[in-house]
Amino acid sequence: MATDSWALAVDEQEAAAESIGSLQIKEKRESVNGTVKPGEDGDKADEEEKEDRAAQSLLNKLIRSNLVNTTNQVEVLQRDPNSPLYSVKSFEELRLKPQLLQGVYAMGFNRPSKIQENALPMMLAEPPQNLIAQSQSGTGKTAAFVLAMLSHVDPANKWTQCLCVSPTYELALQTGKVIEQMGQFYPEVKLAYAIRGNKIERGQKIQDQIVIGTPGTVLDWCLKLKFIDPKKIKVFVLDEADVMIATQGHQDQSIRIQRMLPKDCQMLLFSATFEESVWKFAERIVPDPNIIKLKREEETLDTIKQYYVVCSNKEEKFSALCNIYGAITIAQAMIFCHTRKTASWLSGELSKEGHQVALLSGEMTVEQRAAVIERFRQGKEKVLVTTNVCARGIDVEQVSVVINFDLPVDKDGNPDNETYLHRIGRTGRFGKRGLAINMVDSKHSMDILNTIQDHFSKKIEKLNTDDLDEIEKIAN
Numbered sequence: 130m131a132t133d134s135w136a137l138a139v140d141e142q143e144a145a146a147e148s149i150g151s152l153q154i155k156e157k158r159e160s161v162n163g164t165v166k167p168g169e170d171g172d173k174a175d176e177e178e179k180e181d182r183a184a185q186s187l188l189n190k191l192i193r194s195n196l197v198n199t200t201n202q203v204e205v206l207q208r209d210p211n212s213p214l215y216s217v218k219s220f221e222e223l224r225l226k227p228q229l230l231q232g233v234y235a236m237g238f239n240r241p242s243k244i245q246e247n248a249l250p251m252m253l254a255e256p257p258q259n260l261i262a263q264s265q266s267g268t269g270k271t272a273a274f275v276l277a278m279l280s281h282v283d284p285a286n287k288w289t290q291c292l293c294v295s296p297t298y299e300l301a302l303q304t305g306k307v308i309e310q311m312g313q314f315y316p317e318v319k320l321a322y323a324i325r326g327n328k329i330e331r332g333q334k335i336q337d338q339i340v341i342g343t344p345g346t347v348l349d350w351c352l353k354l355k356f357i358d359p360k361k362i363k364v365f366v367l368d369e370a371d372v373m374i375a376t377q378g379h380q381d382q383s384i385r386i387q388r389m390l391p392k393d394c395q396m397l398l399f400s401a402t403f404e405e406s407v408w409k410f411a412e413r414i415v416p417d418p419n420i421i422k423l424k425r426e427e428e429t430l431d432t433i434k435q436y437y438v439v440c441s442n443k444e445e446k447f448s449a450l451c452n453i454y455g456a457i458t459i460a461q462a463m464i465f466c467h468t469r470k471t472a473s474w475l476s477g478e479l480s481k482e483g484h485q486v487a488l489l490s491g492e493m494t495v496e497q498r499a500a501v502i503e504r505f506r507q508g509k510e511k512v513l514v515t516t517n518v519c520a521r522g523i524d525v526e527q528v529s530v531v532i533n534f535d536l537p538v539d540k541d542g543n544p545d546n547e548t549y550l551h552r553i554g555r556t557g558r559f560g561k562r563g564l565a566i567n568m569v570d571s572k573h574s575m576d577i578l579n580t581i582q583d584h585f586s587k588k589i590e591k592l593n594t595d596d597l598d599e600i601e602k603i604a605n
């Protein structure tokens with residue numbers, strides 16, 4: 130399902146790119162109360178973007194084995210600014226149940242992550258405090274709320290006490306795994322999955338203390354099927370709020386669940402981003418919140434040398450690429466193409482030249498993509514060829530060279546500065562010097578390059594790939 134939509138999105142981009150020259154006038158859109166109501170096309174595009182987000186989020190989870198490194202400071206806004214602000218530097222300070230501390234250490238965690246330092250004391254405080262927390266994927270949010278849920282349940286009580294909602298079936302399963310892992314030495318606590326296909330006999334009450342699921346099924350279990358008594362819930366977690374609101378109906382279902390819960394239920398909401406829409410939703414779900422924010426590490430172009438190469442078609446771009454490979458030693462490169470077709474053509478050509486190539490393509494499932502990225506990370510392949518849609522939002526660590534075989538453009542064919550920064554920000558990390566090479570093959574793509582250059586006010590130098598000496602110089 131998700132795979133199709135990724136593929137569709139690439140195809141749509143391809144179509145958009147082809148139609149730039151002959152600007153098509155799309156169906157006029159109605160304006161309701163000053164807001165533009167998208168027509169069918171708009172709805173379809175939105176739908177794809179949503180699918181994307183959930184798939185990206187899952188992919189990031191699958192490929193992440195460590196915490197993301199960040200030196201940014203945590204920003205804490207307390208509901209009661211006069212109450213002391215606690216933060217912990219060790220898990221011992223939290224006075225966790227021994228079984229849970231054992232679970233934490235068994236997972237290889239030595240000390241709390243940046244966000245956990247502040248979020249954990251707040252979540253474990255008595256009386257319970259509500260929390261809205263935002264930090265990028267991989268900073269330890271999931272581990273934090275899982276620990277909070279496991280700490281708050283009373284295993285002697287055979288009813289559901291913690292409810293956690295996730296945007297998709299797959300994301301719920303992933304979080305469930307973390308609960309199982311962290312609770313491995315606390316077997317009295319049971320977990321149930323409120324997801325499609327999990328059939329429970331009607332008329333009974335669930336005895337598992339923690340239930341994780343998607344909003345629709347959780348709502349059914351509380352309201353229609355009455356498997357759960359919402360009045361007995363002590364902790365309500367809404368995970369991935371930004372992905373949640375991007376999915377039709379999830380927002381309303383989540384709010385309906387929240388309304389059934391008792392007033393003193395602890396409400397916790399997590400998000401990787403904090404757009405206005407997420408914020409509005411968060412405020413409806415979490416009354417009187419404490420707020421914790423961790424800024425994303427800013428990507429910068431300061432340590433990256435940027436070049437462009439002028440070619441007239443994709444074959445010329447390919448031979449320029451071969452010249453670059455012939456002149457400098459490239460440890461690992463990521464190559465971005467605009468369409469799936471170009472990506473698979475290019476990876477075929479590179480393979481013929483003897484390169485070990487990995488292709489990240491729109492037809493693959495999220496699991497397959499994760500496996501490709503993992504192999505690339507382990508250095509089994511030295512070149513990763515990918516499309517824009519596949520790689521947007523993925524956090525792959527350091528590569529030495531990034532090549533824009535096609536320049537990044539948005540769905541309307543306009544220069545996409547943000548994607549450019551994100552793509553080439555993969556190189557030149559951690560103080561190392563990185564190299565980014567852009568391939569230009571028309572006046573239009575030259576215009577795009579100039580716009581990007583102006584946007585960042587950083588010169589992108591011309592490179593003559595027929596001159597091997599010149600290429601050699603750029604590596605030094």
Ligand SMILES: Nc1ncnc2c1ncn2[C@@H]1O[C@H](COP(=O)(O)OP(=O)(O)OP(=O)(O)O)[C@@H](O)[C@H]1O
Pocket residue numbers: 186189190193194195196197236237238239240241242245264265266267268269270271272273401
């Ligand atoms: N204190 C810690 N010490 C070491 N590793 C940790 C710690 N907390 C979490 N991790 C690990 O870091 C990775 C990211 O953590 P986690 O999944 O909790 O982050 P997240 O912010 O929820 O990201 P996402 O939204 O992508 O799931 C996981 O592999 C997790 O096991």
